[in-house]
């Protein structure tokens with residue numbers, strides 16, 4: 001709670017004392033783990049179990065990264081961040097990478113000086129209401145009390161949506177998803193709004209999910225992806241191509257089941273060979289070992305496997321691939337070639 | 340004849356700066372100052388250079404940009420189109436509000452408990468001890484969260500008030516609604532003559548003080564303190580009543596009109612009631628005329644949605660921007676406002692028409708009572724909305740600080756020698772009067788200085804507001820603005836400056852008060 005102010009002070013202090021953040025790869029290798037900023041707890045995306053083991057869709061990106069860089073998917077330490085504290089945590093160097101349903105926006109990329117390395121989930125902002133409220137469209141929400149997480153694009157989209165549609169609302173600013181959930185379930189807010197994926201994940205944890213509905217309106221574009229600090233291009237490349245490797249693996253049919261065998265010796269598909277390091281020297285170009293992508297894929301499978309295991313249709317969250325299908329299946333996932 | 344010659348003038352030697360005691364302390368101070376300034380300069384240039392290297396040179400231009408977010412509790416006109424600086428200002432006012440309410444409540448509760456703790460009644464004094472120890476030894480953040488949690492989980496949601504046999508009901512003659520979205524209480528609405536009551540109140544206060552002075556003089560002269568209650572009551576009531584009746588002379592016959600922006604021509608209330616359009620009424624909070632307009636519309640069967648504004652100017656501005664389309668104005672100003680709104684109208688298709696509805700402002704004080712909405716999402720409309728976040732912060736901060744104030748008061752009272760009490764008792768004073776006339780006035784001198792730091796603590800602790808989403812200055816400038824603009828350095832500098840100014844002002848006022856009550860030594 002006071003953490004954002006604290007982190008803000010930390011950034012200010014770092015700025016005053018002077019420090020520079022180049023050479024993240026060397027730092028990571030030296031300390032032997034990747035410090036990954038995740039959300040404070042959003043089932044399916046990033047949540048810690050009773051033993052403190054983190055799992056989820058965003059967490060998998062961190063694990064793949066750790067496997068690619070250090071050869072060990074467990075060599076990750078997680079820092080839970082709220083919508084408010086995440087950027088200061090990254091800017092101050094507390095985390096090496098932020099993988100926390102963060103929307104890629106112009107000002108975050110350009111003005112806040114971060115580098116978004118890609119999109120791992122194409123999303124949009126939605127509204128969830130109890131069915132008993134009898135509301136079927138977001139335009140009927142006049143006067144509603146709305147829970148929002150502060151420091152997010154959500155609160156800005158929300159203000160714009162209500163102002164352009166000339167309807168009034170009562171914002172209740174909240175720090176974490178857990179607090180929002182408590183207030184929403186108690187009826188202290190009529191509506192909970194955030195990324196549609198977050199709504200699905202939140203609803204899945206309710207006692208009776210069927211009593212709540214997500215309204216049809218999606219009011220924004222929320223391309224969510226991992227990000228790193230500006231200015232360390234090598235590190236940005238590593239994170240970018242690790243994510244790309246996961247996506248390419250799905251497209252090329254490399255799975256956690258067959259990746260070990262495929263990486264033994266060069267196969268028929270030259271792109272698979274280059275990806276898995278049996279041909280060419282892509283790993284070396286990144287400053288990593290030749291089997292970096294093999295390790296990343298072996299950590300939790302390719303993009304499709306990660307999706308299905310954490311948030312897919314067979315899980316309680318039950319999100320269909322939609323926009324997040326491969327381009328060959330009518331989705332938006334399209335990774336540049338490995339060559 | 341001998342001439343007295345001056346002692347030979349010794350030249351000033353540099354070494355004197357260190358070895359000569361006349362200069363030494365000065366030298367040390369100058370050196371310390373230079374070192375300090377150098378350190379500050381080094382930190383500042385370093386920060387500036389690092390920021391520039393990061394591509395974020397120090398600049399405050401972002402404050403003028405559009406904030407883009409909404410604030411729920413605002414004491415000044417603000418919407419998402421306003422600037423960051425306005426958001427910061429709204430935040431400062433919220434900080435001051437909770438600090439003021441908190442200090443006031445903490446003082447009242449604290450003094451009461453401090454006095455009761457010294458009570459001879461064993462049970463009462465032990466209960467007060469428990470209160471003090473309980474509150475002092477648990478972090479205030481916890482208390483804030485506890486109160487907030489209770490407000491949300493224990494009180495009913497607004498929908499519980501709905502239906503034939505509602506589970507919950509309003510209290511205090513159906514005027515107060517306690518819900519988990521906040522407490523709604525009636526609100527007094529005034530006309531443009533509202534400021535007259537402030538003047539009347541000042542007159543009343545001066546009148547009462549004058550009567551007290553006269554009575555004291557009489558007591559000194561004759562030894563008998565005259566009965567003043569009735570005079571004081573009169574001094575209090577007469578100015579207020581006078582203001583009420585005089586204002587009413589003007590407002591009873593003050594004609595009002597509606598300005599309606601719509602696609603068709605709307606000249607009567609019947610037109611409005613039958614129009615197939617959504618009407619948003621620009622309601623100025625606490626304004627009797629605006630409130631009267633709303634009730635006229637409702638009586639005529641026109642369904643309107645309320646859009647609340649803090650000032651008439653804010654309402655008119657949003658009316659021009661088509662953010663609301665019905666407004667009630669004084670007839671004398673209607674033409675001018677219409678012309679202005681037409682000028683301001685930015686690419687609209689609607690026309691503005693003047694709806695003639697025969698009504699006047701009426702009473703210059705009107706009560707806006709909260710009521711449950713009949714259509715749409717069940718919620719309370721009207722009155723003043725005291726949000727849970729404010730309640731949690733206000734209660735927890737005051738009860739917590741009251742524990743410290745109670746201890747201050749107790750020690751202050753105990754510092755007054757027992758002889759004073761005994762002497763007063765010997766004069767035949769009752770124990771209540773001994774406390775208020777003899778002990779407390781003396782104890783005040785001991786109490787006030789530590790009290791200043793309690794007030795400062797409370798004010799600074801109010802920055803825990805973000806824990807419950809109260810939009811104070813740390814929530815607006817130090818929270819959302821900082822986060823959305825990424826201007827950590829600038830926001831924190833301003834934040835620190837604001838807290839500094841608030842703290843210095845509080846201690847300034849308290850020190851002035853302390854000077855006044857302090858023992859005057861002659």
Ligand SMILES: N[C@@H](CCC(=O)N[C@@H](CS)C(=O)NCC(=O)O)C(=O)O
Pocket residue numbers: 038039040041042081082083100101102103149151152153154175176177178194195197198199222224
């Ligand atoms: N995508 C938006 C919103 C991100 C966000 O706050 N998401 C929520 C719900 S989807 C979340 O991750 N909450 C987890 C937590 O409270 O830590 C942004 O980048 O500003």
